[in-house]
Amino acid sequence: MTASPASTVFQTPSAPDHDSPRLLADVGGTNARFALELGPGRIELIDVLSCASHATLADAVRAYLASDALAKAGIGPIRHAAIAIANPVVGDMVRMTNHHWEFSIEGLRKELGFDTFVVVNDFSALAMALPHLGDGDRQKVGGGEARAGTPIGLVGAGTGLGVSGLIQDAHGGWTALCSEGGHVTFAPTSPTEVAILQFAWREFEHVSAERLLSGAGVELIYRALADYRGQAAEALDAPEISRRGLAGECALCEEVLETFCGMLGTVAGNLAVTLGAQGGVYIGGGIVPRLGERFGLSCFRKRFEQKGRFADYLAQVPTYVITAEYPAFLGVSAILADKLAHADSTAGRD
Numbered sequence: 001m002t003a004s005p006a007s008t009v010f011q012t013p014s015a016p017d018h019d020s021p022r023l024l025a026d027v028g029g030t031n032a033r034f035a036l037e038l039g040p041g042r043i044e045l046i047d048v049l050s051c052a053s054h055a056t057l058a059d060a061v062r063a064y065l066a067s068d069a070l071a072k073a074g075i076g077p078i079r080h081a082a083i084a085i086a087n088p089v090v091g092d093m094v095r096m097t098n099h100h101w102e103f104s105i106e107g108l109r110k111e112l113g114f115d116t117f118v119v120v121n122d123f124s125a126l127a128m129a130l131p132h133l134g135d136g137d138r139q140k141v142g143g144g145e146a147r148a149g150t151p152i153g154l155v156g157a158g159t160g161l162g163v164s165g166l167i168q169d170a171h172g173g174w175t176a177l178c179s180e181g182g183h184v185t186f187a188p189t190s191p192t193e194v195a196i197l198q199f200a201w202r203e204f205e206h207v208s209a210e211r212l213l214s215g216a217g218v219e220l221i222y223r224a225l226a227d228y229r230g231q232a233a234e235a236l237d238a239p240e241i242s243r244r245g246l247a248g249e250c251a252l253c254e255e256v257l258e259t260f261c262g263m264l265g266t267v268a269g270n271l272a273v274t275l276g277a278q279g280g281v282y283i284g285g286g287i288v289p290r291l292g293e294r295f296g297l298s299c300f301r302k303r304f305e306q307k308g309r310f311a312d313y314l315a316q317v318p319t320y321v322i323t324a325e326y327p328a329f330l331g332v333s334a335i336l337a338d339k340l341a342h343a344d345s346t347a348g349r350d
Helices: 057-065 070-071 105-112 122-132 191-201 217-230 239-247 251-275 287-293 293-297 298-303 307-315 328-349
Strands: 023-025 031-039 042-050 078-085 094-095 102-104 116-121 138-141 150-157 161-168 175-177 280-286 320-323
Touching: 023 298, 023 328, 031 057, 031 175, 031 328, 042 057, 042 070, 042 078, 042 307, 042 328, 057 105, 057 191, 078 122, 078 328, 102 161, 102 239, 102 328, 105 116, 116 122, 116 191, 116 328, 122 328, 150 251, 150 287, 161 239, 161 251, 191 217, 191 251, 191 320, 217 239, 217 251, 239 251, 251 280, 251 320, 287 293, 287 298, 293 298, 298 307, 298 320
Parallel strands: 023 078, 078 116, 150 280, 280 320
Antiparallel strands: 023 031, 031 042, 094 102, 138 320, 150 161, 161 175
16 A cells, blocks of 8 residues: 555545545556545645455445554544546446456445445546646647537546547536447557467557557567568566667667557557547557657658548648546546536425
């Protein structure tokens, strides 16, 4: 456990306390991030737990709530909680695609003693955070200017490939799309990418975009390019491939990173034209921010705009890398607040 009362994001000290602290979580295939929201915008006591270190999500939640940091802060009972999770959320049962955790939403609510328990797709939550990001929370890549009131796209590579978007209503509110767009069929755009796809077919009957645009995908691209170039592939994981590529220590690893960025550009461009995302396309997930300046210098933006007759259209769509450390907390907080507000308004009509 690494929680600390000093671990705070998006804090507004003057904001009043909630009637009780609200538990917020962002659960991926590798890590589960937890925080408490003590008042509007007061998101504190952030901790990151390894999913592999806990048998169930309930165990991870209990470990966070039992931390020394929360005890020292004198945190009282938690009545309301919301979790963003890297998985489809359809009905009551949730079974994670990239981890072994599974649970009943209502069963977990009762087990943990919450009055309100909301579980949403992690990229739906991240999408809801986008309108709240400041200039310091994002880095623009390429040209284009966002058009107010138009859809916004979101795609991000990490343990998996998340996809979502935002649609604005007539009253200025936003609706996040519950998408599983990371599992669309991968579409190659060059002979090299065709060779990578053919290599991937040796392992997978269906090669989705996520198979290549993810941590495991970086490793798959490396093995495929080594095979295509007639080179011996070392047993390298994604972090080491990225490190060698960024350091200029390995030409093949550099090609992996450039190939990855190009593929992501195509997927982001596809999303832009599919949604009509003239409000921009945001890049989230854990991989791209670690590439730093290399991402902006890559072929990402060129591939984003490489859509033939729609090249001019895409040239006007801005793309941003999300640089905020814990942006999903903002989105899941907004979703929980809307849920509680709706419950209060419904109760008022009884």
